[in-house]
Amino acid sequence: MRTICFYFQVHQPFRLKRYRFFDIGQDHYYFDDFSNKTIMRKVAEKSYLPVNQVMLELIKEYGKKFKISYSISGVCLDQLEMYAPDVLDSFKQLAKTGSVEFLAETYSHSLSALKSKEEFTKQVKAQSAKIKQLFGQTPKVFRNTELIYSDEIGAMVAEMGYKGMLTEGAKHILGWKSSNYLYTNAINPKLLLLLKNFRLSDDIAFRFSNKAWSEWPLTTGKFVNWLNAVDPKEEIINLFMDYETFGEHQWADTGIFDFLRDLPYRVFSESNYIFETPSEVIEHHQPISSIHVPYPISWADEERDLTAWLGNELQDDAFDKLYQLYDKVKKCNDPEIEKTWNYLQTSDHFYYMCTKWFSDGDVHKYFNPYNTPYEAYTNFMNALSDFELVIDSKCVKKESRKPKNQDLSEEELTRLIKNYQARLRRMKVKNIK
């Protein structure tokens, strides 16, 4: 039996409003509620609601035979609660079917794995708790922001007790190997890795509606033929993609919903594939080897590396400046500050500062509320400057408010009192005159 493993990333960032220099020190709210709400509603209507409906129908029709998995970022869940409770309800319905697995990730869809183990662990726990609270299941498999992975990140994840992790089947780490098997982490072999089959995944996610593509139009028949053409010894086809692929990146009129609706039928009738969730894949399959990833990879762009978020001066500076606040935020222990801190960590803010204009730049532009990366950077830095001021005024000053006269010597105190008395005397004299 061969397996198809469907996994969808559901994420929306808290976009920043236009935050100007003049706002620093005065306005302490950085988020663009209007555009966040508008975008969430738009995506809900075009994508989340209709595709959840399709998923529910498919599960109803095929029962436990049709399986899917999601990771929904904490920041997205927060926004669903605020702006799209209808979408949240439909996810809850999906959770109840038993055919859906929810994965763990960082609460704020952050890049914290690259910076601080402590912060990373904290965020993953927060996310996991939120999933448990909303959907009644504790995630067992981990998926990092944008499938970012390295040996060390894998080891951290293993240490936290996760059995499996998802990442990209990047060519430059696989070499001649195939993504269609289970692998293990190079440091801790207990952690099993599911690698994205980027060709078949991207056929749906990116190329589906591309009329210049030689395989257009993509039909379920054609797709199942490709699945059958995979070497019979290979076991798992991991189809990982943005959930917004359905209805938002590929609009409804491209036929993407019909494709999805028809796919399980084709798979069951014309191939020997079954559907499994990541946890089931880990349970039912054996890893074939370990895989070495000394430098972090991701699922983004041609390079499959971090350059969409980090690497240019703007991104690196913003990233460093943000995490310089880590200790202060921690000491502060204030829920409001924690919340903003979380929202500011979302990787999208750094994505907007990307200067790779060509090829993938188009994709970047599509998701970008700013005209230029420079605007994105200055806006973020302005907000961050204010955030630092807020932390300082709320927390740091608290400490320094301890009575100061303890440090004064007796001599100084006497001098101060004398001065004060002298001034009083002068004032009295003036008043009399």
Next chain:
Amino acid sequence: MRVLMFGWEFPPHITGGLGTACFGLTKALAKIGVKIKFIVPKTFGDEDISLVNLLGAENIQINQRHFNYEEFWNKITYLEIGSNLIPYVSPELFKKLSEENKLDGVNFKENTFSASFKFSGKYGKDLMEEVARYALIAGALAAMNDYDIIHSHDWLTYPAGIVAKQVSGKPLVIHVHATEFDRSGENINQNVYDIERKGMETADRIITVSNFTKNIVINRYGIDPKKITTVYNGIDLYNYDNGNRKPDTLYNDKIVTFLGRVTFQKGPDYFVEAANKVLKKYKNVRFVMAGSGDMLNRMIKRVAHLGISNKFHFTGFLKGYEVDEMFKYSNVYVMPSVSEPFGISPLEAMRSNVPVIISKQSGVSEILNHALKIDFWDIDAMADAIYGLLNYDALSRFFVKYGKGEVDNLKWDNAAHHVNEIYHQVI
């Protein structure tokens, strides 16, 4: 005295020092009874400032509350010619703009003269072509009107002045607010230079805005010094609201401001380097670069690279009232221009009680005593001056107190009298 003046933008369309200067001067001339026909190229409608924004020009506030327009318009006839000419635009940028069709969509019908002057209907795609076309219209206008003298402001309108002089035989005065050497350093555009020199040679008299500029005209263009007179610009003293200082913010940091087009001429890079030096020694300070321009992105990158972005902020292009607001925030104003024929912005800062640091390579440094003057390239001296003004309140108070008095004496009325004298000398 009747003057045919080829000038630039009027309120509310002020994009920079040139427009402010034309406005201030004509207003003061009108006051002493000079009759002016003021001709401007009109590019965009009142609502469209995107182009201004794009060019990164400064938007300098003209306070309209305290100005009686009606009286002004009685003495001045204002004529607009449909044209794509914009100040601060190089031939290269013009080409780019017209290729991007940024200059299209101009309503030709609004042009006062479209009825009598019909041209090909399209604006020149090439800046030189457009300058020539503008001169042609100017010639036609010159033939139709009566006046005693012709006055042209900056190179884009020199050809118009030359044509008008040829048509009418009246004397031509050209007013040099900037030269190609200020705008482009040593990499001058030869065509622009040629037009400038032709204008200077043809002119009966040349007015320069400073001796700094006068020397450039003498040394770089080979013009007879006897023809040249320096007339310093003035500043409008509308009731500036000094009452409100910086609004309450969470920080007590002092603010050091650069305000202007972020271009080669204005020396923004020296400001960034000096800021970096100051920040190493002095913590309670923030730097602000207000304005936009072709060097902005490079500056942002540099600030990120230096790792001072939490203390160095960018505002982007500022609108008129925001400029005033910016001054209210500022504790020190720096104008590190590489080559500044005059430089009105430090005067505006001083008017708002902000002490200023200006480069010696500016015309305004010739007339100001109560400003710290440094060479634009000397970032150590610049950092030193900034540090001094931040740290020693006495110094800063001194500059504010006496600087204000100095600015109050720079009146357009004086400049207008001076210009009027020059008119009388040539007719």
